[in-house]
Amino acid sequence: MGTERKSRTDKELWRSLAAERAVAPAAVSDLDFAAWLEGRLSEAATARIEAAVAADPELRRAALDLTDILGKPLPVPPARLAVRAQALIGFDAERETGRAGGWLGRLFPSGPLFALQRAAMIAMVIVVAGAGFVMGGGLGDSFAQQRYGSDAQSTARSTATTSSELSDLFVVSDGI
């Protein structure tokens, strides 16, 4: 009986017939199909999948191909396949996940080392800003400069007003 004994008449008989179906077989989920391929389903579930596989040539070819692939040693894939796929998830994604742990997680998403680096940077910024401020004379000088500057400006402004009043007076008297 086997392949070697599949007579022409058996094949011809089969090819002259068509399986009749009252209802179309139900769709098969990936997980159900995988479970069926592994022989993990109950008898009823197996019959349902077998009906679907018998009715759908694409599903039948998938079953035969996948059984063959899963039962053999796999060839080594091209290196770029893994490189491209690995690039789909970056360290950014990992950091995003780390942020899920509340405000502390947002502040220090990559653990204590990152926190230490961040603290050192903030301290350095404060030192540099402070040094720059002191070198510039500090608050006292700044206030003094602002104050004297405004006094000098108001003196200049009042002098200018007096002189313009005097010139107006002379112009008016000339006109008389």
Added chain:
Amino acid sequence: MTELNQTDLQTLVTGNKRAWDTFVGAAAPLINAVVRRTMASYRLGEDDVMDAAQDVFVRLCASDFRLLRTYDPARASLSTWLAVVARSAAVDHLRRRRQATEPLDDVPEAVLGVEDKHVEKLKIPQGLLTERQTLILKCLYDEERDVAEVAVLLKIDAQTVRSTHHKALLRLRAHFGDEPP
């Protein structure tokens, strides 16, 4: 395959970079093999195969690993489920590519082949054959696979395939009044 089936899924779906890289390393040989086999009858270039394989990984991690989260280890091993997912993704990739622009020469004859509808076929009444008998006959005659392949697919021994095939043909001959050879 063992390494793949030992994947720490809980860590993987959190977006952990190291877990993802390890998973990709373990899954790449299987996905590569499935995609290549699915696309084998189409005369496509290496870039198409790589794109289809990349599609599988994109599907797995898209929308916060939604597809990967649907996997249930209690029902099937990760390798078998992944092989099924890879096959579906490769078929979809081929469909999309065919819809775009494809010269007729690139489509295999088997895909273009149309069944001759003029040949009147006798209908096999429902219930005459079991689902398993129908499947075995289809695998042997329509797909032209040998008994050993069908036995591996159905997780039964070759002798059971032979006897099921024999019983199915006896039923058909008895129903259609055809004497066995």
